[in-house]
Amino acid sequence: MSRLPVLSRSFETAAGARQPGAKFQTFSYWRDLTSPRCRYLYRRSSFEAIARGSAGHNVLYSATRNIAQPLLLDDGTTWCCDLVEFPGGPLPTGEYGRSLGHWNLSDETESFYVDAGAATMLYGWRDSPVFRTTIGGGSILVLPPAAWHVTYCTTTAATTITNIYSRKYSSPAQHESASKYAERTSGLPRVTLACVRGEPTLVGPDRAKSLLAGKDFATHLTTSPIGVLSRAFAQAAGNSALRSWLLHEKLAGSRQ
Numbered sequence: 001m002s003r004l005p006v007l008s009r010s011f012e013t014a015a016g017a018r019q020p021g022a023k024f025q026t027f028s029y030w031r032d033l034t035s036p037r038c039r040y041l042y043r044r045s046s047f048e049a050i051a052r053g054s055a056g057h058n059v060l061y062s063a064t065r066n067i068a069q070p071l072l073l074d075d076g077t078t079w080c081c082d083l084v085e086f087p088g089g090p091l092p093t094g095e096y097g098r099s100l101g102h103w104n105l106s107d108e109t110e111s112f113y114v115d116a117g118a119a120t121m122l123y124g125w126r127d128s129p130v131f132r133t134t135i136g137g138g139s140i141l142v143l144p145p146a147a148w149h150v151t152y153c154t155t156t157a158a159t160t161i162t163n164i165y166s167r168k169y170s171s172p173a174q175h176e177s178a179s180k181y182a183e184r185t186s187g188l189p190r191v192t193l194a195c196v197r198g199e200p201t202l203v204g205p206d207r208a209k210s211l212l213a214g215k216d217f218a219t220h221l222t223t224s225p226i227g228v229l230s231r232a233f234a235q236a237a238g239n240s241a242l243r244s245w246l247l248h249e250k251l252a253g254s255r256q
């Protein structure tokens with residue numbers, strides 16, 4: 001197995017975070033969920049009023065970016081690895097704690113490996129049904145390119161996810177401009193996941209487009225975590241170097 005470099009465990013400075021491959025931490029807050037308005041929210045007006053007052057104190061999730069050194073392959077694909085943490089518990093309107101949701105790029109494969117807790121994913125493609133999959137600890141979900149997706153934490157305890165994604169660009173920062181992000185949130189399906197009468201329930205005008213649980217399209221594997229991770233990415237990337245890199249990172253325990 002090849003030995004690949006692992007970044008320092010200490011967080012980089014703000015200036016350092018702009019360097020390719022530097023490790024840094026980001027936060028998304030309740031207030032971020034309300035903009036742009038095209039994102040569907042359960043009980044939007046109530047939530048917006050609460051979120052406006054909460055300022056930057058209520059975290060949707062935190063993400064430690066580049067917990068492993070990004071890997072640039074010969075075909076120009078960059079693979080990045082982040083650690084995402086949801087605090088657990090629902091939002092005050094009954095919607096589950098969630099990510100902001102966005103469209104992935106046409107050349108972007110993304111996977112979600114649940115380290116602890118449980119996550120429910122809503123995802124789909126242009127004109128496709130809304131797919132819904134729940135993954136628990138040790139499970140991985142791999143999204144093919146060009147999917148929209150939202151992650152929900154349906155547990156009261158924290159949920160931690162290792163998020164690995166590919167891009168056919170050598171400079172991931174190019175993808176994070178404000179204009180790019182705006183494009184990636186327009187026209188999202190008007191559906192979300194809320195606790196209704198004690199049950200996780202799809203709500204919103206587009207909920208009728210949803211498929212039954214278990215009819216998901218994405219790769220969803222639940223066997224041995226190390227074996228699953230390597231096999232899933234061997235399928236996704238078809239590249240033995242990437243498989244070795246992921247195995248190394250998992251076995252070396254490079255995460256905080």
Ligand SMILES: [Fe+2]
Binds near residue numbers: 102
């Ligand atoms: Fe994504």
